Amino acid sequence: MTSQPNETSENQEVQFSDEEHLIWKLLYDQQINEVKKYASKEFLSGLEILDLPSDNIPALAHLNSAITPNTGWKTVRTDVRYTDAVPWYNHFNRKEFLVTNYLRSKEELEFTPEPDMFHDIFGHLPFMTLPHYTELQEMFAPAFLRANDAQRENIKRLAWYSTEFGLIIENNERKLFGTGLISSSGEMSHVLSGNTPIEKFTIDNVTLNEKAIYNYNGILFEFDSIDSLKIELSSYFDKI
Ligand SMILES: [Fe+2]
Numbered sequence: 001m002t003s004q005p006n007e008t009s010e011n012q013e014v015q016f017s018d019e020e021h022l023i024w025k026l027l028y029d030q031q032i033n034e035v036k037k038y039a040s041k042e043f044l045s046g047l048e049i050l051d052l053p054s055d056n057i058p059a060l061a062h063l064n065s066a067i068t069p070n071t072g073w074k075t076v077r078t079d080v081r082y083t084d085a086v087p088w089y090n091h092f093n094r095k096e097f098l099v100t101n102y103l104r105s106k107e108e109l110e111f112t113p114e115p116d117m118f119h120d121i122f123g124h125l126p127f128m129t130l131p132h133y134t135e136l137q138e139m140f141a142p143a144f145l146r147a148n149d150a151q152r153e154n155i156k157r158l159a160w161y162s163t164e165f166g167l168i169i170e171n172n173e174r175k176l177f178g179t180g181l182i183s184s185s186g187e188m189s190h191v192l193s194g195n196t197p198i199e200k201f202t203i204d205n206v207t208l209n210e211k212a213i214y215n216y217n218g219i220l221f222e223f224d225s226i227d228s229l230k231i232e233l234s235s236y237f238d239k240i
Pocket of ligand 1: 119164
């Protein structure tokens with residue numbers, strides 16, 4: 001397995017500028033009350049475990065001290081701004097979650113087409129403290145790495161519309177589950193105001209739809225629980 005050429009070691013803490021810490025604070029303040037109202041209870045339980053600082057970019061050591069003892073995963077920083085799927089899933093296969101060093105600018109507080117450090121840390125990492133969630137993440141890499149090109153495209157769509165942009169029903173209420181919704185106030189309010197059609201998450205429904213990277217998604221999908229999502233994904237992954 002190969003590593004990205006510019007990747008930094010997981011032991012190396014990166015120094016960020018005052019401006020970057022300030023952007024983190026603005027993003028955190030913008031999202032925290034919204035996620036408490038609208039995000040999945042799974043996310044909120046992980047957020048409590050992760051105990052993120054509100055006013056500065058957290059160090060990897062802090063993140064890993066909450067993640068690794070709970071799930072065996074660890075975070076690894078990378079200088080790569082958008083890691084390709086194969087190296088990404090190779091890291092996933094080793095239970096390494098890549099966190100980019102890139103942070104959006106002040107002009108992009110509501111939406112960035114490029115996943116940034118706030119998306120990676122605030123959106124994804126609370127979930128990565130929860131074993132029944134990391135079991136879900138651990139389904140993707142083995143399937144992706146043995147899949148053919150067409151199946152790989154389907155797996156990317158299934159990941160996109162579940163862990164990145166999925167919705168979950170909890171106590172008869174629709175909650176935000178996808179990390180791309182949780183970390184983007186723009187797309188979050190777009191979805192919450194009913195502007196996005198939402199269908200049931202099934203393999204057939206989801207794989208018909210390309211990923212919407214540069215705009216808000218034109219359609220999203222919902223599932224009843226992490227367990228039902230796992231069952232649906234297994235029905236496809238097991239055949240690969
Ligand atoms: Fe993501």
